[in-house]
Amino acid sequence: xxxxxxxxxxxxxxxxxxLRELCLPVDLGGQEMERLDALTSRKRTFQRGxxxxxxxxxxxxxxxxxxxxxxxxxxxxxxREQVTGxxxxxxxxxxxxxxxxxxxxxxxxxxxxxxxxxxxxxxEALSREFPGLQRHLHKIMSxxxxxxxxxxxxxxxxxxxxxxxxxxxxxxQRFSARGYSPTAFNLRMTRQEIGSYLGLxxxxxxxxxxxxxxxxxxxxxxxxxxxxxxxxxxxxxxGT
Amino acid sequence: xxxxxxxxxxxxxxxxxxLRELCLPVDLGGQEMERLDALTSRKRTFQRGxxxxxxxxxxxxxxxxxxxxxxxxxxxxxxREQVTGxxxxxxxxxxxxxxxxxxxxxxxxxxxxxxxxxxxxxxEALSREFPGLQRHLHKIMSxxxxxxxxxxxxxxxxxxxxxxxxxxxxxxQRFSARGYSPTAFNLRMTRQEIGSYLGLxxxxxxxxxxxxxxxxxxxxxxxxxxxxxxxxxxxxxxGT
DNA sequence: AAATGCGTTTGATATAGGTCAAAAACCATG
DNA sequence: CATGGTTTTTGACCTATATCAAACGCATTT
Numbered sequence: 001x002x003x004x005x006x007x008x009x010x011x012x013x014x015x016x017x018x019l020r021e022l023c024l025p026v027d028l029g030g031q032e033m034e035r036l037d038a039l040t041s042r043k044r045t046f047q048r049g050x051x052x053x054x055x056x057x058x059x060x061x062x063x064x065x066x067x068x069x070x071x072x073x074x075x076x077x078x079x080r081e082q083v084t085g086x087x088x089x090x091x092x093x094x095x096x097x098x099x100x101x102x103x104x105x106x107x108x109x110x111x112x113x114x115x116x117x118x119x120x121x122x123x124e125a126l127s128r129e130f131p132g133l134q135r136h137l138h139k140i141m142s143x144x145x146x147x148x149x150x151x152x153x154x155x156x157x158x159x160x161x162x163x164x165x166x167x168x169x170x171x172x173q174r175f176s177a178r179g180y181s182p183t184a185f186n187l188r189m190t191r192q193e194i195g196s197y198l199g200l201x202x203x204x205x206x207x208x209x210x211x212x213x214x215x216x217x218x219x220x221x222x223x224x225x226x227x228x229x230x231x232x233x234x235x236x237x238x239g240t
Numbered sequence: 241x242x243x244x245x246x247x248x249x250x251x252x253x254x255x256x257x258x259l260r261e262l263c264l265p266v267d268l269g270g271q272e273m274e275r276l277d278a279l280t281s282r283k284r285t286f287q288r289g290x291x292x293x294x295x296x297x298x299x300x301x302x303x304x305x306x307x308x309x310x311x312x313x314x315x316x317x318x319x320r321e322q323v324t325g326x327x328x329x330x331x332x333x334x335x336x337x338x339x340x341x342x343x344x345x346x347x348x349x350x351x352x353x354x355x356x357x358x359x360x361x362x363x364e365a366l367s368r369e370f371p372g373l374q375r376h377l378h379k380i381m382s383x384x385x386x387x388x389x390x391x392x393x394x395x396x397x398x399x400x401x402x403x404x405x406x407x408x409x410x411x412x413q414r415f416s417a418r419g420y421s422p423t424a425f426n427l428r429m430t431r432q433e434i435g436s437y438l439g440l441x442x443x444x445x446x447x448x449x450x451x452x453x454x455x456x457x458x459x460x461x462x463x464x465x466x467x468x469x470x471x472x473x474x475x476x477x478x479g480t
Numbered sequence: 481a482a483a484t485g486c487g488t489t490t491g492a493t494a495t496a497g498g499t500c501a502a503a504a505a506c507c508a509t510g
Numbered sequence: 511c512a513t514g515g516t517t518t519t520t521g522a523c524c525t526a527t528a529t530c531a532a533a534c535g536c537a538t539t540t
Contacts, residue, residue, distance in 0.1 A: 074389050077478050082393040096389065098382035105389060124375065128368045135364065141381040142338035148388035149314050149336065149345060153322040155395035156439035160527070191488065199396035201528055206489055222488070222535085238317050400497070431518065444497055446519055462506075462518065 012066070012116075013037040022090030022177065023064050024118065024136065032130045039126060040064065042117040052093070052107040052115060059097035061117045065089050068113020069188040072096075073196070074105045083197040085147070086110070086189060088174055092118075092140050110188040155199045158237075163198040164208045165236035168218070172227060183227040252306070252356075253277040262330030262417065263304050264358065264376065272370045279366060280304070282357040292333070292347040292355060299337035301357045305329050308353020309428040312336075313436070314345045323437040325387070326350070326429060328414055332358075332380055350428040395439045398477075403438040404448045405476035408458070412467060423467045 014025045015033045024040075025033055043066070046052060052063060055075055070087040084105060087093050097103040098120070127134035154163050176182035187194070191202040198205065212218040217233050219226040227233060254265040255273045265276055283306070286292060292303060295315055310327040324345060327333050337343040338360070367374035394403050416422035427434070431442040438445065452458040457473050459466040467473060 074393050076393060076397065080397055082389075082396045084389050084392055095382055096386050099379045099386050104386050124371065124378070128371065128374060131364065131368065134368065138364070138381070139339045141378070141385070142335055145381070145384050145388065146336050146339050146344050148385065148392065149322075149324050151392055152324055152388065152395060153314050153316060155392060156322045156436065157316070157320055190486095196396065202488080203490085203529085204527060206487095207527095210489075430516095441498055442518080443499085443520085446517095447497090450519075 014040055019090040024092060026136060028132060032133055035126055039122050040116045040118050044115055044117060046109040046113045048109055048111050050109045052109065053103045054106050055103055057103045059101045059103060061119045062092050062094040064092050064116040064118060066114040066116055069110040070107050070113060071110055071189060071193060072105045072107045081196060083193050089178060095141055095144055160200055160204050160208050162237055163200065164205065165233050167198060168225065168227065169233060169237060185225060187223045187225060254280055259306065259330040264332060266376060268372060272373055275366055279362050280356045280358050284355055284357060286349040286353045288349055288351050290349045292349065293343045294346050295343055297343045299341045299343060301359045302332050302334040304332050304356040304358060306354040306356055309350040310347050310353060311350055311429060311433060312345045312347045321436060323433050329418060335381055335384055400440055400444050400448050402477055403440065404445065405473050407438055408465065408467065409473060409477060425465060427463045427465060
């Protein structure tokens with residue numbers, strides 16, 4: 001954990017960040033952008049397995065992912081855990097903690113990653129000055145709510161194949177938005193983690209991958225996924 | 241649908257609302273409260289089955305429930321629907337719509353109900369002036385995110401009995417916070433709706449109620465529920 | 481190269497909850 | 511208070527997914 005203020009090499013401004021279009025500064029004007037730069041100067045790096053925050057920790061900041069991959073999970077008694085999301089560059093995490101001033105889930109790096117820390121009180125102050133930023137912050141929180149509703153739909157009323165198809169299409173779309181291939185990517189998470197997220201056991205996830213492969217929808221080689229028939233995969237989710 | 245501005249009998253100010261402690265104005269100072277009063281003057285009443293808003297409708301306002309009961313649901317293709325929540329007095333709904341300027345779910349009255357409309361642009365303007373209100377709005381949105389994570393946990397990793405127990409305890413706690421009995425209440429929603437919310441079929445919900453009754457945990461008579469053994473019900477959720 | 485260890489795949493079997501169907505209870509209306 | 515429609519309960523049976531178990535693949539260490 002380094003102090004970025006003393007380490008100029010880690011200072012990457014929002015204004016020059018290549019995730020600008022996906023992250024907090026979307027749609028901001030020049031003056032707003034400058035002020036936001038001042039706010040997000042602190043960067044931190046994480047290795048696979050490191051915690052960005054833990055359930056119960058005090059709330060100070062939101063975090064924008066610059067590079068890498070995280071998962072968030074809520075813990076129930078006795079090791080039962082539920083993965084609530086997988087986050088990738090340009091996404092903001094930590095909003096769960098605002099309501100009680102403490103984090104209500106864990107955030108764990110799935111690979112070596114880098115984040116920008118956004119002190120929340122300063123973000124609030126800035127968003128009082130700039131209505132555009134304020135609205136954007138509200139949109140980010142609202143988007144999280146909408147995303148969660150989608151997962152409820154998935155968990156509450158889809159079969160295993162539909163869930164996995166929806167999951168893969170969601171990843172595909174997010175990779176695509178970041179300039180990566182929508183059809184070939186590799187998974188950063190284990191079958192176990194996918195299963196937890198989708199409300200399935202890891203064996204079911206593995207079997208469903210195999211089914212998809214048998215039916216020519218995908219090529220899967222452990223963590224490497226190639227979508228062969230996007231349309232048919234889509235028809236699974238909306239479909240029959 | 242009446243215009244409240246022309247109907248003084250419907251003008252109930254936040255400052256004199258008995259839900260003050262649960263709703264938007266919690267922790268606000270005198271001046272903030274007055275300004276909020278001016279903003280929430282429009283009331284609307286709904287009958288059982290009426291839509292407060294529909295998926296796709298443009299976003300204008302958040303809604304505070306004054307009396308009654310609502311459900312929210314997201315629609316999937318071909319009639320498949322997922323109930324995402326049941327809302328009671330003092331709760332704020334509509335935040336899903338901020339992200340895309342359009343509602344992403346339906347909100348439907350489960351009984352005759354009354355709401356306060358809170359125009360969102362004016363709420364944002366006011367919260368730029370009053371940091372206390374701003375933080376409170378953020379907390380409300382964050383609370384929704386945390387709530388959704390709890391439901392994901394429930395849908396992703398609990399068995400039918402645990403789900404229903406968690407559901408009843410949640411209702412109990414919310415009735416209790418509103419000054420009603422935590423042990424005896426009646427359900428405003430059908431078995432079907434409970435099932436949709438909990439990711440179960442209505443028959444399973446009905447059977448699980450019967451099991452609980454056989455084991456002396458509850459007395460159920462269709463919509464009337466009496467919790468007989470709160471501790472044992474709790475141990476179901478955290479439990480075994 | 482062998483050994484160790486984690487994650488994945490696959491198979492055989494079990495079970496929680498789904499499905500289908502019918503009866504019973506409840507509710508609104510004439 | 512009879513009627514028709516909806517909701518709920520209960521039963522019998524079925525299936526999707528879980529569980530248990532073994533083998534396999536791949537990466538890392540010795």
